[in-house]
Amino acid sequence: MNSSPDYDLECRNVCKTFGPIRAVDDVSFEIPSGSFFSILGPSGCGKTTLMRMIAGFEDPSSGDIQIKGRSVVAVPPNRRNVKMVFQHLALFPMMNVYENIAYGLRCNGVGKAEIGRRVNDVLERIALPDVGEREIHQLSGGQKQRIAIARCMVLDPDVLLLDEPLGALDLKLREAMKIELKLLQHQFNTTFVYITHDQSEALVMSDHVAVMNQGRFEQIGTPQQLYHNPASAFVAGFVGDANRWAGRVVDVDADYVRVEMDAGLVATAAVGAGQSLRPGDPVEVFVRPEFIRAERTGGAPEAGGDTLAGVVDSLLFNGANSRVLVRSDRSELIEADVTLTGGPDDLKPGEAVRLSWSADQAKCFAAGADKP
Amino acid sequence: MTQKDIRRLSLILLFAPFALWIVLLIVLPHIGMGVIALREKVAPRVYEFGFGNFIDFAQEPIYWNTLLRTGSMSLLVTALALVIGFPIAYYIAKIAGRRSRGALFLICLIPLWVSDLIRAFGWILLLRETGVISSTLQAIGLIDGPVEMLYNDVTVVVGLVYTVILFMIVPLVSTLDGMDNAMIEAGYNLGGSGLTVLRRIIIPYAMPGIVAGCIIVFMLTAGSYLTPILLGGKYSSWFTETIYEQFITRYNWEAGAAFGFLLLIFTSAVVWIGLRLSGQTLAATVAKS
Amino acid sequence: MLNSDKNWGFLLGYRLYVLAFFVFLAAPLVAAGTFAFNDSLFPALPWQGFTLDWFFNDSEPKLGVFHDRRLLRGVYYSFVIAALVSTLSVAVGTSNAFLFVRHDFPAKNVLYIVMVLPLVIPGVILGISILLLASSVANTLDDGYGIDIGFLRPGIFLVVMGQFSFITTITSLVVTARLRKFDRALEEAALNLGASRARVLATVTLPFLRPAMIAAGIVAFLVSFENFNTTLFLVGSESPLTITMFDRMAKAGSTPVLNAMSFLLILGSGGLALLSVLVQRDRTPE
Numbered sequence: 024m025n026s027s028p029d030y031d032l033e034c035r036n037v038c039k040t041f042g043p044i045r046a047v048d049d050v051s052f053e054i055p056s057g058s059f060f061s062i063l064g065p066s067g068c069g070k071t072t073l074m075r076m077i078a079g080f081e082d083p084s085s086g087d088i089q090i091k092g093r094s095v096v097a098v099p100p101n102r103r104n105v106k107m108v109f110q111h112l113a114l115f116p117m118m119n120v121y122e123n124i125a126y127g128l129r130c131n132g133v134g135k136a137e138i139g140r141r142v143n144d145v146l147e148r149i150a151l152p153d154v155g156e157r158e159i160h161q162l163s164g165g166q167k168q169r170i171a172i173a174r175c176m177v178l179d180p181d182v183l184l185l186d187e188p189l190g191a192l193d194l195k196l197r198e199a200m201k202i203e204l205k206l207l208q209h210q211f212n213t214t215f216v217y218i219t220h221d222q223s224e225a226l227v228m229s230d231h232v233a234v235m236n237q238g239r240f241e242q243i244g245t246p247q248q249l250y251h252n253p254a255s256a257f258v259a260g261f262v263g264d265a266n267r268w269a270g271r272v273v274d275v276d277a278d279y280v281r282v283e284m285d286a287g288l289v290a291t292a293a294v295g296a297g298q299s300l301r302p303g304d305p306v307e308v309f310v311r312p313e314f315i316r317a318e319r320t321g322g323a324p325e326a327g328g329d330t331l332a333g334v335v336d337s338l339l340f341n342g343a344n345s346r347v348l349v350r351s352d353r354s355e356l357i358e359a360d361v362t363l364t365g366g367p368d369d370l371k372p373g374e375a376v377r378l379s380w381s382a383d384q385a386k387c388f389a390a391g392a393d394k395p
Numbered sequence: 396m397t398q399k400d401i402r403r404l405s406l407i408l409l410f411a412p413f414a415l416w417i418v419l420l421i422v423l424p425h426i427g428m429g430v431i432a433l434r435e436k437v438a439p440r441v442y443e444f445g446f447g448n449f450i451d452f453a454q455e456p457i458y459w460n461t462l463l464r465t466g467s468m469s470l471l472v473t474a475l476a477l478v479i480g481f482p483i484a485y486y487i488a489k490i491a492g493r494r495s496r497g498a499l500f501l502i503c504l505i506p507l508w509v510s511d512l513i514r515a516f517g518w519i520l521l522l523r524e525t526g527v528i529s530s531t532l533q534a535i536g537l538i539d540g541p542v543e544m545l546y547n548d549v550t551v552v553v554g555l556v557y558t559v560i561l562f563m564i565v566p567l568v569s570t571l572d573g574m575d576n577a578m579i580e581a582g583y584n585l586g587g588s589g590l591t592v593l594r595r596i597i598i599p600y601a602m603p604g605i606v607a608g609c610i611i612v613f614m615l616t617a618g619s620y621l622t623p624i625l626l627g628g629k630y631s632s633w634f635t636e637t638i639y640e641q642f643i644t645r646y647n648w649e650a651g652a653a654f655g656f657l658l659l660i661f662t663s664a665v666v667w668i669g670l671r672l673s674g675q676t677l678a679a680t681v682a683k684s
Numbered sequence: 685m686l687n688s689d690k691n692w693g694f695l696l697g698y699r700l701y702v703l704a705f706f707v708f709l710a711a712p713l714v715a716a717g718t719f720a721f722n723d724s725l726f727p728a729l730p731w732q733g734f735t736l737d738w739f740f741n742d743s744e745p746k747l748g749v750f751h752d753r754r755l756l757r758g759v760y761y762s763f764v765i766a767a768l769v770s771t772l773s774v775a776v777g778t779s780n781a782f783l784f785v786r787h788d789f790p791a792k793n794v795l796y797i798v799m800v801l802p803l804v805i806p807g808v809i810l811g812i813s814i815l816l817l818a819s820s821v822a823n824t825l826d827d828g829y830g831i832d833i834g835f836l837r838p839g840i841f842l843v844v845m846g847q848f849s850f851i852t853t854i855t856s857l858v859v860t861a862r863l864r865k866f867d868r869a870l871e872e873a874a875l876n877l878g879a880s881r882a883r884v885l886a887t888v889t890l891p892f893l894r895p896a897m898i899a900a901g902i903v904a905f906l907v908s909f910e911n912f913n914t915t916l917f918l919v920g921s922e923s924p925l926t927i928t929m930f931d932r933m934a935k936a937g938s939t940p941v942l943n944a945m946s947f948l949l950i951l952g953s954g955g956l957a958l959l960s961v962l963v964q965r966d967r968t969p970e
Contacts, residue, residue: 080872082398099398101875113873117891126887127877178877401881402787409783412776413799420849421802424813431816479705486702490695499706501961506709508953510910512926513946516933517712520719520727520943527715530729557708589691610804618806620913625933635808635913642917648816655812659805666804 030092031056031214032077032105032182037086039072046072047083048238054182054216054231059208061225062218064235065261070218073235074184077216078107091181101130106175107184111191112167114159120146120170121155127178145177148210164192168200169207176211185217189224201227222262226250234258254296256307256388265309266357269390272304280387282308286353290329292385305390314384315359317347317376329385331357331378335370338363349376425659432653448653458637458654465634466661468548469616472555476563476612477605479556484567485597489576500568507561515625518554519545522626546628554626559615563608570604571597606673610666617662634658713950720943727940738944749944758928762909765840765924769847770904774897776848777855781863781893784856800857802850807913814846815917839920846914851907855900862896895963902960906953 030053039047046069054060062070075081077088079100087094095103106127115123121142128138146152149169154162162170168188175183185204189197205228208215219225225232226246233243234257242254253259260267270284280300283289292308294300320332333349336356340363347361347370359378363369370376435447452458487499506514521527522544532538544550578600582592598605623633638658641651719727723735741748749755784796802810815838822836835841866889874884890897912926919927929945932938 078872078876080875100872101878101880105876107873107876109869109873111867111869113867113869115870115874115888117888126874126879130878130880130883174877406783406787406789409779409787410789412779413783413795416776416849416852417798420814420845421798421805421810424810424817427817427820428809428813431820482698483702483705486698490698497961501958502706502709504957504961505950505954506713508906508910508957509713509950510926511912512910512929512933513716513949514712516942516946517714517716520715521712525726525728527729557712614804614806618808618913620808620916621930635806638808638812639916642812648819651812652816655809659809662806 029055031090032060032216033089033092034073034077035087035089037073037076037088038084039069039076039081040084045238047076049086050235050238050240051086052233052240052243054214057212057214058230059205059215059217059228061229061232062216062235063220063222063225063232063262064218065220068235069238070235071186074107074186074216074218077182078105078184079103104178104181105184106178106180106182108171108175108186108188110186110188112171112188114167114171114174116159118159119155120157120159120162123159123170124174124177127174131178141177145173148176149173149207165196165200168192169203172204172207176213180213182214182216185215187219189219189221197224204228226262234261236261252296253309253386256295256309256390259295259309259386259388263311264358265311266315268308268310268355270306270308272300272302272306272387274302275300279382280306282306282387284308286351286355288329288331288351288353290385291382292387293383295386295388298388300387300389306387307390309386309388310380310384312346312358313360315357315378315380317349317359317361317370317378319370320375320377329380329382333357333376333378335372335374335376337372338370347376349378351378428652428655431649432656434649436649448650449657451650452653452657461632461637462634462657462661464632465617466665468552468555469613469662470665472552472559472616473609473613475552475556476560477609480560480563480608481567481605484564484571487564488568488571488574489579503561503564507565511558511619511621514558515554515622518550518557518626522550545626546631548627551623551627551631551633554622555616555619558619558622559612562611562615566604566608566611567601570601570607574600602673606670609669613666613669614662617658716943717947717950718943719940720947722940722943725939727938727943738940747939747941749941749948752941754928755925755932755941755945758923758925761840761922762924762926765843765847766905766908768844769851769908770901772844772848773852773855773904774859774901776852777857777900778859778893778897780852780856781859785860785863800853803853805850807850807911808917810849811846811914811917814842814849818842818845837920838918840922842918842920843915843924846918847908847911850914851904854907855904858900858903859893859896862893866892899960899964902956902963906956910949910953 032054033052035051037047037050038045048069050073062073064070072081076083079095079098083096088096090103090105095105115126118126124142124145125138128141133141142155143152146155149172151166151169151173154166154170159167159170171188172183172185189200192200201224204215204217208228217225217228226249229246231243232246232249234241234249236257242249242258244252244254249258249262253262259265268284268286268288270282270286272280273283273289274281278294279291280294281289282292290308300306317335331351333351336348336350338361339346339348343362345361345363346358349357349359351357357378361370432448433444433446435444487496487503491499519526523529524541524543524545526544528544529538529541533541574597578596579592582596587595618635619633620635620639623631624636627633634654635658638651638654641647641654720738721734721736722731723733723737724731737748739748740750742751780799784792784799789795818836822833825831825833870888870892871884874888875881879887909924910926912930915924915927923931925945929942932942
């Protein structure tokens, strides 16, 4: 019986243990039809295992996996309508492009004429209409990517799984492919499930992202939610860059706490989502560099915020993403975003500066076992 | 059927041919050979268990002399094959350019695929009294009359080395091929001379290939039949000939089985001692070759 | 690797050594081959003129290879035996490759060494042991039950079994080496695209293995064709070429027809060896 036909893929309490190791620990999520869903996490967090269970190459120790409302746990991997783009693409070297794409159609008993039509159709859609006769080793990295996707898409899958497909590409190509993948997903309007350890890929392409750590989903949300409202210290530290300070709670006031940092500074921070803190708790405070303002000593501090005095240690020039590294009087290095125009007003190493930020942008979480 | 069941079934299906092959063609025959070796003929068609065959062997000096001679000459051949073959293998693996390497390796393979018989035949044509070398030397005037170069130990050793040297070169080439040139260059860079680099870097690295080659060459030489017989004549005293004699000429299958067993034990013992001395294990050698 | 300036002399000496070695390798083969064209009743100097008689002539005393009945029969039997052995050993060798590369089972390492052992056991011993077993079984059945099983007596079946016993090791090693290089993700991709397991094997895995299987088959054929030691003890009335030639050689005064045969064998083996190397060359850059 169909329970949730709006969801293309649904996992309920999926667990997988290998002996004493819990690779996947009670994972549940739903993915709406036609969306781009990423699973983001460091190596070894269990995302590959989860993906292999969805594809059918591993059986879950417990829990259910449903595709378009029907449980597929008992269905062998060659009968599920979930197609996968492998990490190294796994294009068949002994066949040319046409035969690679036609492979799945042949397995389904589709007729020759129909195969020809559908293969050419999908080649058009990925903008490579003339490569049918070429051998695999004659293709470039980006072309191979698209062929691998086409090979899956020609079969009209319910869900497309992508296993870190951009890892082998160089930077410029990777950036271009991110946009291409997003466009392809819109064009085919198929649900994409994308696993990666690169958070910029997940944020740029996805409608929703699940952050995974040690077999569990720490948070599921839109990229904006993850970035601005992290639900745990792990998410705060893993997604985007942040300065990270350890300290102890001194005072609690509704949604804010006063924290005394190990570095000496006492500052106000917003309590992270779902946390309840008491004075004396060891905590970690996260502040993103783009919310820290670095000014030469002498201006007015940000209203409602804290300040820290320090000396410019070095400048990291990276175009629009330039950073200044400031050494506080307690010898901690703090990163703050800064614009370097090349003119005389730029900060220089050795200058005394004041760093200021608003308490809303300082997220505080209980310290604990959350190291990525 | 679950995935697990499928795997079990395929394991059984794949194991069956392997088991049949090994048990029927290797294990049982060797056990059978051992059983027959331990049979003594007491009366026509009546047999008894006993070590008689082995005692006969021990009591007849010509038998164990032959065995020892075979063993020691095989060791000599192995050593020669190693010394002569190593530079060739090194050349092919390291010094030859890419294209000539393929060609050289191929040229090495061709004599391998041509039968022992033809190779021995060729040597006979070259070395016998009326052969090429004798005739040429007479024609040049270096010697007065025809010279018989066959039917002596030196020729047998040379012939055996010729027969087996490729089995030494091939494993050496594949081992040396896997060696990173950077290791050798580092050796020179750190101040080593050619000899030091050879002794301390190349040879230890190539040791598994050397050991594998030596084992194969030794077993091949000791078990060789055609080359010692054709090049050494009827009195070449090679142990395989003794075994053949027991079987075919004397129809004494029990003695033949016992001698076969002795050859096997003897060569295995030598190989085992060699492995211990060089500090390798059989598993590591097999794994690397 | 070698510092080219200083070691120019050494390198030259080295190259000469290698050259001398290859001359040494070629000498007997050249000798055996060239006498096939000598117009003389004996394969010996002096050279009495070029002739193809030893190949094509059809009357005594210079009976050419293509008319020598016994030699040709030997070639035929050798062919049949080699074809059987090579087919069987490639089949079992491929099965062994899958067994050892894809599965885990107790005593796997020991069994792998056992698989390699037949290569190291002297061929005579392999021949003797199989002869003894087959004869014992045949005799027991004959004496005890009156059943006469012909193929357990020395003959083509036993020769095939004897050669198969160690050639299978060779084919197993060749195919295993290739199978180890196979990327299993290709199989998973094929499964993912909807192929049945049998289809995956036929369309993805075996095509990958094909060069190695062909090369193994060629090697098996060659080793079987030229085998002597094991065949010697198992041969019956239908003798393969090596045994026939050996019988001829043992009789003093054999004619150059043997040289003609040798020449053909050298060409044939060389050609097949070349083929096996070409087949195994990876044409696609990885």
